[in-house]
Amino acid sequence: MGRYRVRVATGNSAFSGSNNQVQLWLVGLRAEVELGLRLRPARGQMEDFEVDVSEDLGPLQFVKLRKIHLLIKDAWFCNHITVWVFEQSMEEKEIVFPCYRWVEGDGIICLPETTAWMIRNESQGLFQKHQEEELKARRTLYGWVSWKKGIPLSVAAASEKDLPLDARFHEEKKVDFERTRVVGVTEIALKRLYTLLSSWNSLEDFDQIFWGGKSALAKRVRLSWKDDDFFGYQFLNGVNPTLLRKSSSLPTRLVIPPGTEDLKAQLERKLQEGCLFEVDFSLLAGIQANVIQGERQHLAAPLLMLKMEPDGKLLPMVIQLQLPGSDSPVPPLFLPSDPSLTWLLAKAWVKNSDFQLHELQAHLLKTHLMAEVFAVATMRCLPGMHPIFKLLIPHLRYTLEINTRARTKLISNGGFFDQAVNTGGGGHLDVLRRATTCLTYRSLCPPDDLADRGLLGVPSAFYAHDAVRLWDIISRYVQGIVQLHYLEDEVVRSDPELQAWCREITEIGLCKAQERGFPVSFQSRDELCHFVTMCIFTCTAQHSAVNQGQLDWYTWVPNAPCTMRQPPPTTKDVTLEMVMATMPNVHQACIQMTISWHLGRFQPDMVPLGHHKEQYFSGPGPQAVLNRFQEDLYTLEREIVARNESLDLPYEYLKPSRIENSITI
Numbered sequence: 001m002g003r004y005r006v007r008v009a010t011g012n013s014a015f016s017g018s019n020n021q022v023q024l025w026l027v028g029l030r031a032e033v034e035l036g037l038r039l040r041p042a043r044g045q046m047e048d049f050e051v052d053v054s055e056d057l058g059p060l061q062f063v064k065l066r067k068i069h070l071l072i073k074d075a076w077f078c079n080h081i082t083v084w085v086f087e088q089s090m091e092e093k094e095i096v097f098p099c100y101r102w103v104e105g106d107g108i109i110c111l112p113e114t115t116a117w118m119i120r121n122e123s124q125g126l127f128q129k130h131q132e133e134e135l136k137a138r139r140t141l142y143g144w145v146s147w148k149k150g151i152p153l154s155v156a157a158a159s160e161k162d163l164p165l166d167a168r169f170h171e172e173k174k175v176d177f178e179r180t181r182v183v184g185v186t187e188i189a190l191k192r193l194y195t196l197l198s199s200w201n202s203l204e205d206f207d208q209i210f211w212g213g214k215s216a217l218a219k220r221v222r223l224s225w226k227d228d229d230f231f232g233y234q235f236l237n238g239v240n241p242t243l244l245r246k247s248s249s250l251p252t253r254l255v256i257p258p259g260t261e262d263l264k265a266q267l268e269r270k271l272q273e274g275c276l277f278e279v280d281f282s283l284l285a286g287i288q289a290n291v292i293q294g295e296r297q298h299l300a301a302p303l304l305m306l307k308m309e310p311d312g313k314l315l316p317m318v319i320q321l322q323l324p325g326s327d328s329p330v331p332p333l334f335l336p337s338d339p340s341l342t343w344l345l346a347k348a349w350v351k352n353s354d355f356q357l358h359e360l361q362a363h364l365l366k367t368h369l370m371a372e373v374f375a376v377a378t379m380r381c382l383p384g385m386h387p388i389f390k391l392l393i394p395h396l397r398y399t400l401e402i403n404t405r406a407r408t409k410l411i412s413n414g415g416f417f418d419q420a421v422n423t424g425g426g427g428h429l430d431v432l433r434r435a436t437t438c439l440t441y442r443s444l445c446p447p448d449d450l451a452d453r454g455l456l457g458v459p460s461a462f463y464a465h466d467a468v469r470l471w472d473i474i475s476r477y478v479q480g481i482v483q484l485h486y487l488e489d490e491v492v493r494s495d496p497e498l499q500a501w502c503r504e505i506t507e508i509g510l511c512k513a514q515e516r517g518f519p520v521s522f523q524s525r526d527e528l529c530h531f532v533t534m535c536i537f538t539c540t541a542q543h544s545a546v547n548q549g550q551l552d553w554y555t556w557v558p559n560a561p562c563t564m565r566q567p568p569p570t571t572k573d574v575t576l577e578m579v580m581a582t583m584p585n586v587h588q589a590c591i592q593m594t595i596s597w598h599l600g601r602f603q604p605d606m607v608p609l610g611h612h613k614e615q616y617f618s619g620p621g622p623q624a625v626l627n628r629f630q631e632d633l634y635t636l637e638r639e640i641v642a643r644n645e646s647l648d649l650p651y652e653y654l655k656p657s658r659i660e661n662s663i664t665i
């Protein structure tokens, strides 16, 4: 018996309130009581009321709530319920029941209090029963589907409309996304009109559709894209810093034609000096090229060799556009000393190939589709009271919707890839399949990946430096939360939901990825922390590193052509007509610019890394861990700002303030 003050907090997004009435129960260890209230929750409001309860409820464990609709069903977004207990001779006690979900229909929803997972074993199985019912419902809502064979599984949803309401964009996000699509389509139409009667026979003609550039760096790209050091820089710190690796030997595919022995001597010298680097696009070899509006597009599978200069500049040394084969046992090598247009076209072929592997492998597969596997497995295996659910859920916001939209608009039949990309038309799916077969656990963990690629400690590798710093900061955050909930390794080993989550990711979502180093169980807190750190890093920092740069590096189309309309050159006499006949045409270039802006622009409702408002945990312990996380991020922010001040090209994509807390675009 005692007096209770109850606070009902409603979300702040549009339509979060409800005209339906809400009924509440307090459920204690010894009894439960219906509060007899009928409140209509209002958007952005916290509504308090007090009740005297005659029964002895015992320690509160759940709040139960139900929305009652007479005529119209009106979903309600409940943030949380907070209860203060005033009991005789005891000071006031605050108990929080997090929700952060839509309340639809008229079923009863059970909210466990925030520390429930810690006391679940002593509570007569009440929490166990709740968890089982919750997961049974979630497994119905979040199903797996194989969208295309050979790539990670996705959420079962033919379009975003089929997703559960809790996985959908909130109104503000939806309105902004749809508005941007309309702006983009309008811009393409206007540019087509504008260029109908104009020439398209010089590289400067791309200016006709480059309306002012959407970023300062995009304008710099337009001015400097032809420069070799600017070209090389992008493989360290551009929109795709994931392919560059330090050479441990001359690649076997690099067949040196007779008469170019001095090149071989230069390469070997750089190799000995430990400053030879390579980017190999062999993954594209033999991929079927797209046919766009009846015009066959073309693909290459380049190898690029570069040398790291003492001043940190990365300069291209040689480009081989095709793998040696029966029809071309010694493919021509293109050099910086070749005629300028020849060398420029060879570099353009490298950047077109980089566009394919960046968007399909680094961006779509290694961030978006990985995050989707984490999201579906989390919803299917971890109950809302589980500490790893609470830790991860803020980093999974909106990901299922943006990925579903990608499957219906970008990589679908007739989508962006089919309309304007030379791997479109099905080749893009083969690239995804090939990239999936070489998707290792190590490649998703920067300390391992960058060590394997020889990029640790390289002074001009700013992505590498910032990625390792962020990994360490996220790792400390994850360890802080894990150590509060798992007091020894045995607790990890004997957590059935956690072990099921691990297996669901590796064996189901990633299609038996244990062969690629992914775990099928966690035997220690360290193993758990490493994996969860990888999940959060992938959903935040890594996506930021490969998404934001689309706006800066892809809107000046010649710097990263989305398609190539002529075969790669096999001789050194390249003309401007050949270059313009190869580069994307006006329509394809307009589509590339629009998509790059749509996907790379700053999201107006973005939540910066570590600054989500939802409070799934409560108490001083988790809050102290989160506070330390935010402090560490702020320290890194200041470090990066200071470092960037001395750089001609600041590297901004891993500045914590620019890293979104989840993959939403």
Ligand SMILES: CC/C=C\C/C=C\C[C@@H](/C=C/C=C\C/C=C\CCCC(=O)O)OO
Pocket (backbone or CB within 6 Å): 181, 359, 360, 363, 364, 368, 402, 403, 405, 406, 409, 410, 416, 547, 595, 596, 598, 599, 665
């Ligand atoms: C250029 C993008 C290439 C590959 C995709 C890589 C990652 C997925 C992407 C998500 C996109 C999701 C939705 C885009 C939908 C529509 C865009 C506008 C086109 C249209 O509306 O027709 O990550 O950002």
Ligand SMILES: [Fe+2]
Pocket (backbone or CB within 6 Å): 363, 368, 543, 547, 599, 665
């Ligand atoms: Fe993205």
